[in-house]
Amino acid sequence: MAAYSTHEIHRIEEKWQKIWADQKTFRALASTDKPKFYCLEMFPYPSGKIHMGHVRNYTIADVVARFKMMQGFNVLHPMGYDAFGQPAENAAIKNKTDPAQWTYRCIDQMREELQRMGFSYDWDREIATCDPEYYRWNQWIFLKMLEKGLAYKKASAVNWCPSCETTLANEEVIQDACWRCKTPVVQKELEQWYLKITAYAEELLEDLKKLKDWPSRVVAMQENWIGKSYGTEIDFKIKKTGEKLTVFTTRPDTIFGATYVVLAPEHPLLAKLVKGTGHEEKVMAFVKKAANLSKSLRMSGDERKEGIFTGEYAINPVNGEEIPVWIADYVLMEYGTGAIMAVPTHDQRDFLFSKEHNLSRRMVIQDPKNPEIIVEQLKCAYEESGKLINSGRFNGFFNEEAKQKISQWMEREKMGRITVNWRLRDWLISRQRYWGTPIPIIYCPKCGAVPVPDDQLPVGLPKNVQITGQGGSPLLQCKDFVNVKCPRCQEDARRETDTMATFFDSSWYYLRFCSPQADAKIFDKKDVAYWMPVDQYIGGIEHAILHLLYSRFFTKFLRDLGLLNFDEPFQRLLTQGMVLKDGEVMSKSRGNVVDPDEVISRYGADTLRLFILFAAPPEDQLEWNDSGMDGAWKFLCRVWNAVEQKYQKTVGLAEIQDDDDRELERERNFSIKKITDDIPNGFKFNTAISQLMILMNRIEKYSLREQPSKQVLLNRALETIVLLLAPFTPHLCEELWEKMGHPGQSVAHARWPKFDEKALKKDSVEVVAQINGKVRGKFEVPVDASEADLREIVLQDAKVLQYIEGKDVKKFIVVPNKLVSIVI
RNA sequence: GGGCAAGUGGUGGAAUGGCAUACACGCAGGACUUAAAAUCCUGUGACCGUAAGGUCGUGUGGGUUCGAUUCCCACCUUGCCCACCA
Numbered sequence: 001m002a003a004y005s006t007h008e009i010h011r012i013e014e015k016w017q018k019i020w021a022d023q024k025t026f027r028a029l030a031s032t033d034k035p036k037f038y039c040l041e042m043f044p045y046p047s048g049k050i051h052m053g054h055v056r057n058y059t060i061a062d063v064v065a066r067f068k069m070m071q072g073f074n075v076l077h078p079m080g081y082d083a084f085g086q087p088a089e090n091a092a093i094k095n096k097t098d099p100a101q102w103t104y105r106c107i108d109q110m111r112e113e114l115q116r117m118g119f120s121y122d123w124d125r126e127i128a129t130c131d132p133e134y135y136r137w138n139q140w141i142f143l144k145m146l147e148k149g150l151a152y153k154k155a156s157a158v159n160w161c162p163s164c165e166t167t168l169a170n171e172e173v174i175q176d177a178c179w180r181c182k183t184p185v186v187q188k189e190l191e192q193w194y195l196k197i198t199a200y201a202e203e204l205l206e207d208l209k210k211l212k213d214w215p216s217r218v219v220a221m222q223e224n225w226i227g228k229s230y231g232t233e234i235d236f237k238i239k240k241t242g243e244k245l246t247v248f249t250t251r252p253d254t255i256f257g258a259t260y261v262v263l264a265p266e267h268p269l270l271a272k273l274v275k276g277t278g279h280e281e282k283v284m285a286f287v288k289k290a291a292n293l294s295k296s297l298r299m300s301g302d303e304r305k306e307g308i309f310t311g312e313y314a315i316n317p318v319n320g321e322e323i324p325v326w327i328a329d330y331v332l333m334e335y336g337t338g339a340i341m342a343v344p345t346h347d348q349r350d351f352l353f354s355k356e357h358n359l360s361r362r363m364v365i366q367d368p369k370n371p372e373i374i375v376e377q378l379k380c381a382y383e384e385s386g387k388l389i390n391s392g393r394f395n396g397f398f399n400e401e402a403k404q405k406i407s408q409w410m411e412r413e414k415m416g417r418i419t420v421n422w423r424l425r426d427w428l429i430s431r432q433r434y435w436g437t438p439i440p441i442i443y444c445p446k447c448g449a450v451p452v453p454d455d456q457l458p459v460g461l462p463k464n465v466q467i468t469g470q471g472g473s474p475l476l477q478c479k480d481f482v483n484v485k486c487p488r489c490q491e492d493a494r495r496e497t498d499t500m501a502t503f504f505d506s507s508w509y510y511l512r513f514c515s516p517q518a519d520a521k522i523f524d525k526k527d528v529a530y531w532m533p534v535d536q537y538i539g540g541i542e543h544a545i546l547h548l549l550y551s552r553f554f555t556k557f558l559r560d561l562g563l564l565n566f567d568e569p570f571q572r573l574l575t576q577g578m579v580l581k582d583g584e585v586m587s588k589s590r591g592n593v594v595d596p597d598e599v600i601s602r603y604g605a606d607t608l609r610l611f612i613l614f615a616a617p618p619e620d621q622l623e624w625n626d627s628g629m630d631g632a633w634k635f636l637c638r639v640w641n642a643v644e645q646k647y648q649k650t651v652g653l654a655e656i657q658d659d660d661d662r663e664l665e666r667e668r669n670f671s672i673k674k675i676t677d678d679i680p681n682g683f684k685f686n687t688a689i690s691q692l693m694i695l696m697n698r699i700e701k702y703s704l705r706e707q708p709s710k711q712v713l714l715n716r717a718l719e720t721i722v723l724l725l726a727p728f729t730p731h732l733c734e735e736l737w738e739k740m741g742h743p744g745q746s747v748a749h750a751r752w753p754k755f756d757e758k759a760l761k762k763d764s765v766e767v768v769a770q771i772n773g774k775v776r777g778k779f780e781v782p783v784d785a786s787e788a789d790l791r792e793i794v795l796q797d798a799k800v801l802q803y804i805e806g807k808d809v810k811k812f813i814v815v816p817n818k819l820v821s822i823v824i
Numbered sequence: 825g826g827g828c829a830a831g832u833g834g835u836g837g838a839a840u841g842g843c844a845u846a847c848a849c850g851c852a853g854g855a856c857u858u859a860a861a862a863u864c865c866u867g868u869g870a871c872c873g874u875a876a877g878g879u880c881g882u883g884u885g886g887g888u889u890c891g892a893u894u895c896c897c898a899c900c901u902u903g904c905c906c907a908c909c910a
Contacts, residue, residue, distance in 0.1 A: 215829095216828075217828050220827065221904090224828090225906080231910080248909095305908075335909045342910085343910090541904080541905090614836090614848075616837070623836065625849075627835095628849060686848095689847080693847055815842055821890050823891095
């Protein structure tokens with residue numbers, strides 16, 4: 001056996017990667033006697049190069065998959081590519097190549113890099129979302145949604161990224177900028193396709209309760225995003241026309257303090273309201289200005305509140321008061337009703353606006369700490385609770401109670417109603433790009449928007465399309481694609497040229513993995529019923545809202561189609577932390593990227609895997625550290641050398657004769673117990689590995705005795721360490737397992753070791769004595785010593801006596817096998 | 825402004841009511857070596873002390889408890905998500 005070296009490591013890693021591929025070691029077949037386990041990581045965009053984030057994500061998943069395999073589960077562990085999207089188009093523009101060619105070449109490179117890491121994928125199930133066999137089912141789902149009224153087209157102001165030249169979903173706008181290129185997003189009036197995710201808002205929120213094994217912050221983020229709030233809609237009346245003007249509020253208790261009403265600049269009533277009045281010109285100029293501003297500019301943090309009076313008045317239903325109607329850009333059309341009642345005394349924004357524009361104020365809630373204060377003295381809005389004043393029959397009620405009383409009263413009197421308001425908006429899926437799934441719609445001058453019939457799917461992406469990055473969607477230029485006959489009336493018609501957002505593709509890929517070759521249907525119902533839901537899903541926190549929310553939506557939709565029999569796709573979720581270098585996220589622009597490929601060339605995949613698992617718990621951020629790699633290397637060296645030098649085939653009885661034997665066996669059994677617990681309970685790979693190091697230290701100490709009769713015990717300990725280490729560093733362990741006399745039997749299919757509870761027991765334990773909370777002595781006592789025995793031992797110790805001399809022992813607390821606490 | 829995490833040696837981290845700093849990195853000393861690397865051994869929270877030993881110590885302040893890194897309250901700092909959301 002050769003010494004452990006870079007050369008040797010590469011030989012071993014290549015050898016075993018080839019064996020796994022040739023023998024299809026990780027092929028998953030449904031319907032066996034074993035319990036199933038579906039382990040999935042978020043599939044990558046095929047950039048051609050894996051980065052440390054991928055390495056970390058997939059290594060964590062690989063340990064889980066291999067561990068479950070050794071525990072006797074039938075494991076499904078697939079891999080594929082989220083292959084549509086803009087980078088391929090950008091590359092095409094830059095290098096004048098075809099996006100498809102570029103993507104498939106990247107996929108080949110990516111696969112090779114993944115294989116170099118030794119991940120236990122069933123490669124027969126590989127999918128790429130840009131394959132027509134895949135994206136035809138995107139089109140199929142879209143048409144089903146259209147059929148059920150869940151896909152629709154509407155004209156409205158949408159998020160537009162000027163750099164990517166396409167629309168974006170709300171979820172893709174991060175702090176008013178494009179999620180991909182960080183360019184500030186602007187608003188544009190366009191007719192676009194939407195998916196009615198809001199139809200599932202209630203269930204998407206409610207079912208979060210079922211996700212007990214999801215990180216609580218992901219659940220909180222989704223809750224936040226869906227944003228259910230209870231409030232009241234109140235119907236004001238326009239004085240001039242008598243038309244209804246509905247406002248939304250969460251503070252119906254302050255209705256008697258409303259001194260004006262404010263509309264969003266986009267409010268539909270507005271044009272009519274100001275028509276023919278002296279204010280029309282000015283108001284319309286203001287509206288135009290607001291519309292031209294990007295949302296981020298319009299909402300920019302300063303406290304100045306721009307607005308303008310419409311010249312019209314509204315009537316407050318609760319007291320008949322006439323109050324002015326204003327418009328302001330701080331009121332959002334997309335939330336509530338796009339109109340608010342302003343209560344400047346009890347809402348800070350309204351307070352600032354009223355100051356800016358000299359509008360009147362009235363107090364309706366009394367500050368119990370400051371009951372004498374009058375309106376003119378207010379320095380800011382009073383937003384806390386208190387008793388109602390100036391509120392007619394509701395005077396004297398506490399405002400929390402008044403909220404209910406007033407809204408119930410208004411409901412009875414038909415002045416308004418209690419409502420639920422959602423923050424979640426429908427999902428805009430149209431993209432004005434080439435490299436995506438064509439939306440299967442044909443526009444006919446006679447028949448309107450006609451769905452492409454099922455038997456004509458997929459609507460394929462045309463090849464040889466000029467991608468210049470200019471002049472809108474490349475598909476628009478493609479006459480053969482655009483000009484078609486209407487499927488209904490056979491007249492000349494035009495094809496939809498928008499493609500789908502790529503998040504559509506990734507919203508159901510986990511289902512396709514169950515039967516990737518199904519060609520007459522989206523997936524095989526039987527296979528999905530067997531494998532789904534995903535038992536363990538692993539990926540980055542950046543998908544906490546986007547991908548995870550969309551996937552939950554798709555699952556519920558497909559369930560309602562009768563294709564699935566469960567509500568949630570992902571049973572357990574782990575969000576791994578980022579990989580940092582010098583305290584910063586690795587990125588090309590910072591120039592602090594560590595290339596996994598280079599690390600593998602130097603240390604091998606096993607060393608990289610071990611380091612990344614040992615350096616931090618999976619959910620925490622991980623600081624890259626070159627000397628940490630040396631540490632991992634050193635440990636693997638020691639395991640290698642120990643097996644090479646100490647392991648000798650021998651026969652005999654494993655008889656425990658002395659304390660050293662007992663200690664070795666105890667440590668061995670304890671390691672099995674600890675690692676078996678640490679992997680599934682909280683993914684504590686770092687402590688699992690530290691226990692393996694402790695066991696290795698123990699083995700080395702033990703083997704120094706050089707007593708041939710103990711060889712059986714030594715062998716057993718070495719076999720155990722190889723088995724326990726196998727999910728973490730599979731190549732090394734395969735090689736060692738083979739050397740240990742298991743030729744042709746992959747360690748991936750070896751049985752996970754069991755521990756013996758009896759071997760964990762000790763005869764004596766160390767018990768600590770505390771006096772008034774401070775440790776003052778340690779005693780070696782028999783296991784399970786009684787309180788009486790402990791009293792005798794401890795209270796006769798010279799040192800303890802020194803401390804308690806001349807004082808009363810008030811309490812004597814015993815924690816069995818751990819400590820005694822004496823209070824004097 | 826709202827929500828959610830987190831704060832422990834020189835460093836990554838361990839301990840979730842019971843000996844704070846497991847395991848590892850780094851550093852220092854030693855062995856081997858002509859020498860270096862590698863490897864092995866020893867030490868390594870701070871302060872006082874020759875030592876035995878003592879005092880302090882898990883962001884800050886308070887509380888509960890025989891006992892708190894762990895539980896509770898307030899605050900500070902950092903990170904993430906949301907945010908003129910009425």
